[in-house]
Amino acid sequence: MALLQISEPGQSSKPHERNLAAGIDLGTTNSLVASVRSGQADTLPDHQGRHLLPSVVRYSANAEPVVGHDAKAAAAVDPLNTIASVKRLMGRGLDDIKHLGSNLPYEFSSTDSTVPRIKTAAGEKSPIEVSADILQVLKHRAEQTLGGELNGVVITVPAYFDDAQRQATKDAGKLAGLNVLRLLNEPTAAAVAYGLDKQGEGITAVYDLGGGTFDISILRLNKGVFEVMSTGGDTALGGDDFDLAIARWIMQQAGIRDDAGHAQLRRVLRDACAAKEALTDSESVELNIELDDGPHWQGTLTREQMHQLIDPLIQKTIVTCRRALRDAQITADEVQAVVMVGGSTRVPRVREKVGEFFQQQPMVDIDPDKVVAIGAAIQADVLAGNKPDGELLLLDVTPLSLGLETMGGLVEKIIPRNTTIPVARAQDFTTFKDGQTAMTVHVLQGERELVSDCRSLGRFTLHEIPPMVAGAARIRVTFQVDADGLLSVTAQEQTTGKEASIQIKPSYGLTDSEIETMLRDSITYARDDVEARNLREQQVEADRVIEALQAALQQDGDLLMEDEVKAIESALINLHNVRQGDDHVAIKKAIDELNEATMEFAGRRMNQSIKKALTGHQLNEFE
Amino acid sequence: MAVTLTERAAQRVKDFIVSRGSGEGLRLGVKTTGCSGMAYVLEFADAAEEGDEVFESQGVKIFVDAKSLVYIDGTELDFAKEGLNEGFKFNNPNEKDTCGCGESFTV
Numbered sequence: 001m002a003l004l005q006i007s008e009p010g011q012s013s014k015p016h017e018r019n020l021a022a023g024i025d026l027g028t029t030n031s032l033v034a035s036v037r038s039g040q041a042d043t044l045p046d047h048q049g050r051h052l053l054p055s056v057v058r059y060s061a062n063a064e065p066v067v068g069h070d071a072k073a074a075a076a077v078d079p080l081n082t083i084a085s086v087k088r089l090m091g092r093g094l095d096d097i098k099h100l101g102s103n104l105p106y107e108f109s110s111t112d113s114t115v116p117r118i119k120t121a122a123g124e125k126s127p128i129e130v131s132a133d134i135l136q137v138l139k140h141r142a143e144q145t146l147g148g149e150l151n152g153v154v155i156t157v158p159a160y161f162d163d164a165q166r167q168a169t170k171d172a173g174k175l176a177g178l179n180v181l182r183l184l185n186e187p188t189a190a191a192v193a194y195g196l197d198k199q200g201e202g203i204t205a206v207y208d209l210g211g212g213t214f215d216i217s218i219l220r221l222n223k224g225v226f227e228v229m230s231t232g233g234d235t236a237l238g239g240d241d242f243d244l245a246i247a248r249w250i251m252q253q254a255g256i257r258d259d260a261g262h263a264q265l266r267r268v269l270r271d272a273c274a275a276k277e278a279l280t281d282s283e284s285v286e287l288n289i290e291l292d293d294g295p296h297w298q299g300t301l302t303r304e305q306m307h308q309l310i311d312p313l314i315q316k317t318i319v320t321c322r323r324a325l326r327d328a329q330i331t332a333d334e335v336q337a338v339v340m341v342g343g344s345t346r347v348p349r350v351r352e353k354v355g356e357f358f359q360q361q362p363m364v365d366i367d368p369d370k371v372v373a374i375g376a377a378i379q380a381d382v383l384a385g386n387k388p389d390g391e392l393l394l395l396d397v398t399p400l401s402l403g404l405e406t407m408g409g410l411v412e413k414i415i416p417r418n419t420t421i422p423v424a425r426a427q428d429f430t431t432f433k434d435g436q437t438a439m440t441v442h443v444l445q446g447e448r449e450l451v452s453d454c455r456s457l458g459r460f461t462l463h464e465i466p467p468m469v470a471g472a473a474r475i476r477v478t479f480q481v482d483a484d485g486l487l488s489v490t491a492q493e494q495t496t497g498k499e500a501s502i503q504i505k506p507s508y509g510l511t512d513s514e515i516e517t518m519l520r521d522s523i524t525y526a527r528d529d530v531e532a533r534n535l536r537e538q539q540v541e542a543d544r545v546i547e548a549l550q551a552a553l554q555q556d557g558d559l560l561m562e563d564e565v566k567a568i569e570s571a572l573i574n575l576h577n578v579r580q581g582d583d584h585v586a587i588k589k590a591i592d593e594l595n596e597a598t599m600e601f602a603g604r605r606m607n608q609s610i611k612k613a614l615t616g617h618q619l620n621e622f623e
Numbered sequence: 624m625a626v627t628l629t630e631r632a633a634q635r636v637k638d639f640i641v642s643r644g645s646g647e648g649l650r651l652g653v654k655t656t657g658c659s660g661m662a663y664v665l666e667f668a669d670a671a672e673e674g675d676e677v678f679e680s681q682g683v684k685i686f687v688d689a690k691s692l693v694y695i696d697g698t699e700l701d702f703a704k705e706g707l708n709e710g711f712k713f714n715n716p717n718e719k720d721t722c723g724c725g726e727s728f729t730v
Contacts, residue, residue, distance in 0.1 A: 003703060003710025004665045006639055009650065012664045037710070038639045039667065047707065145707040 003147055006038040011386065021181070021384035022142040023189070023376025024155045026131065026169065028087040029211055031055045032370060033138040034377035035146060036386070041193070041377045043370045044145045052369065053141075057133045058082040059122035067137045080107060081120045086134075088235075089116065089127040090172075091165030131172035139176055152181040154380040156372050159185040159217045159228045162400065163445065163457070163487070181383040187217035188226045189375030190339045194363055197221060203229070203334055205324075207354050207362065208341035209317065212238040216321050218328040218335070225420055230327035232320045237313065239276075239344030245309045246272035246301070254289055254297035264292045279303045280348060307349050314353045321357060338362040343369050398423075402457075402479055402487060405442035407432050407543075408536035409451045414479040417447060426478040428494075432544065434551065435467040439475060441491050443502065449529035450536070462491040462500040470544070531584075538587040542579040545591055546572065549598060552605065559604045571597040624696050626651055626678050626685050632702040632711060633681030643667060648677075648684030651700065651713075652691035661694065661728055663713050 022035045022044075030052040034043040043051045050069070058071035059081045066074070075082045083106065094108060094116045107119040117124035135155075142150055155178075157169050166183055173180035184192075187206035191197060196204055201221050208215040215233040219226045247268045250256070256264065271289055278285040284302040291297055325332060338358045344350060345368045354362050366374060398421060403413035406429070414425050431439065440461045446454030465473055474494040481487050490501035549572060557565065575590040628636065628649075640646040652664035668686045671677055676692055678685040687695065698715040720729045 003705060003708055003712055004663060005710050006636070006649065007664075007666045009666050009669060012654070012662075012666055038635075039643045040639055044707070141707065145709075147705075147708040147710070 007386075008039065019151045019384035019386050020143075020146045020148050021377070021380035021386065022138075022146075022150055022153050023184075023373050023378070023380045024135065024138055024153050025186070025189070025373035025376060026087065026134065026155055026157075026172075027055055027210075028085050028213060029055060030369070031134055031138060032373035033142050034370065034373040035142060036377050036381040037146070041374045041381070043373050044141055046141055053134070053137060054084075055087065055134055056082060056084045057086070057130050059120035059125065061121045063122075065122065065133045067134055081122075083118060083120070083125070083130050086127045086130040090131065091162070091168035092116065092127070128168050128172045128175060131169070132175035135172060135176035135178060139178055150178065152179040152380060152384050154182050154184050154189075154376045154383065155180055156184050156186045156189045156376050158215060158231075159187050160215075160231045160233075162455075167486075181380060184376055184379055185217070185226070185228060186341070186372050187215070187219055187228075187339070189372045189379065190341045191219060191221075191226065191337075191375065192378055193366055193371045193375035194337070194339055196337055196339070197226070199336075202336040203328075203330060204337045204339060205321070205335045205358060206339045206341060207317070207321070207345065208233075209344040209350060210238050210342040211240050211344065212236065214238060214317050214320065216317070216324045218324050218330070220328075229330070230324045232324035232327070234316065234320060237316060238342075239347070241313050242276055242310045242344065242347065243269055243273045245313065246276055246306060249301075249305075249309055250287060250289060250299070253299050254291065256289075256291070256297075261292055275301050276306065276347065279306050280346060310347070310349060311353075314350055317350075318353060318357050321354075332358050335360075339371070340364050340368050341371055398481060400445045400455075401447055402481070403444050403454075404477060404489075405444060405451045408540040410533060410536050410540075411444050411446070411449060411451055411454055414477070415481065419481075421481045424478060424480040426476050429475045429477055430471050431465065431468065431473040431475075432470055433547065434469050436470065436473070437465045437467055438463045439465060439491065441477060441489060441500075441502075443487070443489050449533045453529075457487070458502050460489075460491075460500055460502040462493065462498070464496070464498050465493050466496060470548070535582055535584040535587075538584040538591070539579055542575055542587050542591055545594060546576060546579075549594070552601070556601075556605050556608065559608065560601060564601070568594075568597050568601065624676070624692065625680075626687055626692075626695060626697075627680040627699045628683055628685070629699060629701045630681055632700045633683045635702045635711075636683050640667065645669065647671070648686060649700075650686045651695060651698070652688055653694045663695075663728075664691070665700075665711055 020035070022033050025032045032043045032051060032053065034041055045051045046053070053068045054072040056068065056071040056075060058066045058074050058078060060066075071082055072084070075084060109117045109119050109124050115126050115128070117126050118130070139150060139153075153173065155169060155173055157166055161169070169183060170180050187208065190206050190208070191204050196202070199221065201223070204219045204221065206217045206219065208217070213233065213235050214237045215231065217231045218229040220229050250268050250272060251258070251260075256268065267290060271287060275285045275287060279301070284300055287297075287299045287301055289297045335358050338354060338360060340351065340354070340362045345364065351362055351364060398415055398417055398419050401413045401417040402415040403411045406412045412427070414427055415423060429439070438461055440459055442451070442459040443457045444451060444454040445457050448454050462475065465475070476492050476494055478490045478492075479487065480490070486503070488501060488503045490499055492499035549568070553568070560568070571590075571594040575587070575594050578586050578590040581587070636649055646667045647670060648668050650664065650666040650668040653661045654664055655661055668684070671686055672688065674689045675686045676689060678687070694717055695713070695715055696717065698713055701712045701714055703709065703712045715728075718728045
């Protein structure tokens with residue numbers, strides 16, 4: 001008979017209606033799957049009792065892909081068919097990947113497709129397919145452990161992942177046959193694992209130091225929603241660098257030269273890593289390094305000495321933390337909890353330094369390798385409906401603002417960043433030129449004021465706008481983000497009901513560091529952006545005035561005396577010249593002057609059009 | 624009349640209650656549902672309800688409502704591991720037949 005788990009009071013499920021749910025931490029180096037059983041969330045081990053699944057996939061012709069430890073072991077002998085760290089490629093275009101570094105050992109096929117494909121013995125594989133193969137192994141493990149098919153999963157992603165990277169992750173889940181209930185930000189998952197979401201409100205810092213990457217996220221909990229206030233990090237800083245620093249010290253002490261053999265270097269690195277781990281509990285460690293030419297070098301590394309070696313690296317993370325706080329516009333004492341994530345936070349010196357910086361004990365009770373998966377499992381359990389009503393349901397937020405391009409290359413934000421989804425927002429726009437019959441809607445993502453500084457998501461054109469004078473048409477543009485984070489934009493002309501729309505298939509192509517940079521820049525360049533916006537606005541206004549005046553002169557130029565024409569023309573030329581410059585105050589002044597010069601002209605035109613309208617009519621017709 | 628736990632099951636239940644943070648004991652019962660007529664109920668219990676029979680086995684309190692007791696009297700709850708899967712198992716002497724999946728039964 002089936003094996004049962006203990007349910008909450010009144011929550012026993014009916015047979016065949018058990019809602020099995022799991023949380024998946026799909027990591028760059030390792031992945032994990034966790035689930036809530038009998039009220040307890042924990043990661044699920046494989047048959048050999050191993051919880052971590054290396055995120056490595058090896059492909060071979062005519063055979064199922066090999067995922068995990070065995071694939072990792074084969075990386076050295078079969079590098080072209082063994083894909084590691086595929087997460088770094090998720091949602092990226094081919095150009096980005098070329099840019100990312102020539103040190104990737106894979107061969108990419110050059111197709112027209114925007115999604116890069118890696119050539120392997122089993123055919124061409126996209127990063128999505130490789131991720132799906134990893135997910136499939138975790139899915140299988142979860143279903144065997146839980147004794148049934150999974151109803152849904154929550155997969156975690158870094159807070160700085162953009163729409164394209166999130167979509168790619170979701171696609172990988174679908175491809176693996178998973179029902180992805182939601183994507184959850186990794187730092188949010190860690191906070192949930194510690195139950196911080198139950199505290200109502202407050203600011204949490206999540207310090208994530210893995211083997212090769214560092215991330216800091218500042219979260220604000222408000223009405224059950226974790227908002228990402230700021231993120232920061234270093235994609236090339238982690239525990240591996242601690243090992244390297246210690247290894248370099250050993251080599252110096254033991255007189256091993258930099259150009260020593262590969263095997264020698266690897267031995268030193270392994271011993272350095274072991275020494276680091278040993279110093280977690282003891283004050284000093286004896287080193288016994290086998291040298292290439294036979295003899296052994298013996299030495300002692302004290303904890304104090306190790307601190308000197310790794311402190312500069314830890315200091316780098318602290319600098320990043322300080323910057324993240326500044327980006328979030330808060331101070332360290334406003335942070336109410338600090339959550340530690342990633343294996344390298346086991347190093348006591350890291351905890352000490354982080355604690356010093358945030359002036360409090362960081363939270364370390366939950367295994368830092370598992371904490372993200374555990375949080376995801378708790379969230380999946382709630383979403384699958386296994387918890388009594390009233391349990392907090394985390395909502396997603398838009399990671400970056402969404403908007404469209406207006407005249408002058410400016411961005412009008414329609415949905416600001418950190419808005420909870422699903423959401424729909426509408427705004428009315430109008431035509432810029434007389435008789436304009438089409439309007440192009442250019443959809444953008446980002447925090448900056450100028451189109452050139454934001455990311456283009458797509459564009460479409462609304463045709464058959466009835467010809468009207470500039471500014472008379474009403475075109476309602478609606479931005480809608482559904483629960484899955486997918487954006488659709490609709491433009492509708494209000495008199496005819498004519499509409500056009502677009503579903504945003506994110507155009508893959510922005511790196512995570514670029515996302516971070518975009519966020520940071522929006523704060524750094526805030527003042528420049530305001531200046532730029534003022535200038536563009538005045539330039540657009542100048543163009544509009546010039547255009548309108550030229551049309552009026554052509555139509556009703558005969559209403560003016562010669563010297564009046566001259567005065568207007570000179571003001572017009574002045575405005576035209578000033579508009580080319582970059583002084584928005586001067587442009588504003590020139591526009592005002594031109595308005596002044598044409599006041600009389602405008603009055604006469606008005607009179608004439610009234611006269612025209614009245615000609616041939618009796619006064620009593622208007623009464 | 625009694626319902627009991629094996630030592631292994633009792634240890635698990637105690638661990639789960641500790642990690643849950645609260646709970647008086649375990650509620651065992653049946654409800655009429657499923658393809659073979661009845662299904663087991665296995666829940667944390669926060670308090671006794673009217674008409675409950677309360678047993679104590681291996682230091683764990685077990686709450687059973689009077690109606691259910693007829694069907695599960697004499698049951699021993701065990702904790703078992705089958706491959707990667709692990710969970711609780713009802714060894715119920717009244718059980719005559721289970722459906723293919725083993726999630727519901729008849730008496």
